[in-house]
Amino acid sequence: MLNPPTLFLILSFMMNKPESVSYYPLGDSAVVAVFSEAISEQVNHRIRLVGLGLDKLENPGILEYVPAFTTITVYYDLLSIEFAEVVEQIERIVAALPEEIHFSSVNKVIPIWYDGPDLDEVMDYTGLSKEEVVRLHSENEYIVYMIGFAPGFAYLGGMDSRLSTPRKPTPRLKIEPGSVGIAGAQTGIYPIETPGGWQIIGKTPVRLFDASKEIPSFLAAGDRLRFDPISEAEYLRMKGADYGD
Amino acid sequence: MGISVVKPGMLTTVQDLGRFGFQKYGMITSGAMDKLALRLGNLLLGNEEDTPALECTSIGPSLLFQKQQLICVTGADLSPAIDQRPIPIWKPVVVPAGAQLTFGKPKKGWRSYLCFYGGLDVPKVLGSASTYLRGAIGGWQGRALQKGDQLSFCVGWPQESSSFKWRMASSCYRGLANKVIRVIAGPHHPLFDSESQQRLTADLFTISSNSDRMGYRLESANLYLREKKELLSSATTFGTIQVPPDGQPIVLMADHPTTGGYPIIAQVATVDLPLMAQLRPGAKIRFALITIKEAQSLWRAQEDELHKLKLSLALKYGE
16 A cells, blocks of 8 residues: 555656645744656756745845755844745745756766776676776766765766765775766765775766865766776876866 | 965864855855854944854964954954063954964864954855855865964954953853753663663763764764664764764764764753864763753753843944
8 A cells, every 4th residue: 555645756757747836944944845856867957946036036035045856945044034934935936936847968978087096996896897887877868966064075976877886984084176986776986085984986077066166076967977087197187187077 | 465375284274153054965064163253243243143264173373464453253262462572352452454363272172263344254055154065065165274374354343442341141141160051861772771871871971082063973882782783873063972883972073964873862852962062072061851842941041141141242342
């Protein structure tokens, strides 16, 4: 027997109708808008459009927003706007969203030199050859579900499940920025130097986070991207040219 | 010309009110842990509220002034002195050229703000001078002050006069003795078992020594969900109280990550974040639940008080 929320999800999926949005407060100065209980490309796209709608509002009481897997959190100045007004503003944007969502095509390409220290471990675990790991990792289109955990860190969806490999039993103390890793069914790129337990399969010359730029993160929630395998020589050339500008 | 660092202290960083507008890119906001103390320190000097100042933690720095300057120390009382003579906090003080400002025993609170007339001359990164230590971004070279660092003032204090005969009304800053932190129930509060819900407001929580600008770990009886549930990551903010599976809550502070996936049992009322920021490891606190409306009106009352202070200071600084 399915519980009502699950049933509702299935029904709404069948009818291809977006679910209604619910709202809850996070403390005294933030509204969390919940678009679904489950991750999907449609939900991701709707959240992206709401973010763009909030940008257009230019309401000084709405300070900033943080998109996530199924939510968007809107921080507001409680001296100039009320919780209910913020909800109303979001509702208005939601009401104007197109019913049929046209997913955008790939808008970012990230070159990767597949030469990570954990390639062997991934090959052992998955039983794939190096060529197959590279092909499967670079063949799919990925979607940026959200940015979080660290500046410029993207939670990506779309990795081929055959590449799934558990995290390293002992995390590395230092992982270079630009390292591309696999952790369970996820893949991601480390934007800044940090400790971490992901299986590192390659690195990109793209600077994923650069605080000196007006938009500091190379990736944003809702982006669609592809990985492009490159050689060591190309990696070094791009690295020198500060690719990502 | 400005100050030269003789001793850096335990953790002395440049902070303003924080770096906002980039959380959607995962950028940590940083900024002063006790924003009220920073704002007041700046206002007392006739500065803009968000002027960059030094946040001194527990053991303050020793600084040689190469140039006369007007300063104001606020927040914690870390026993500041000029050439060994104790100086008052919450009051502008002129430091003569060649004098040394030192800090001694932490008497009350944990974080002191050293504000300078016109502020410190540090570049802004993404609109803020705040230091984000883990990312090595902003502030003074992205790091805490070290011995030998030379920081410049934006302007000097030109006047000879050094007597400020007025004091800030104590109602502008709640006492640090208060150990009750007011919180609002978090989005996942109903998912916790009833015993944990009761413990949240009945138990004493101890600030663990494993606490920093990113978050305070609290020691308490374990808090548990009714049933295990994996949550999808969503935004977290300054004052978010999240509970990892080990049951020991964490209060996220100024260098909080922008998102997190642990259940959120409560959120500290914005008006009580300064109290939280002044707690030292080992301190015991209690939480009291209030409504969002109450939290908001407490904030408005504080801002009214600050507005009055601004008006009277504008007269004193002749603006």
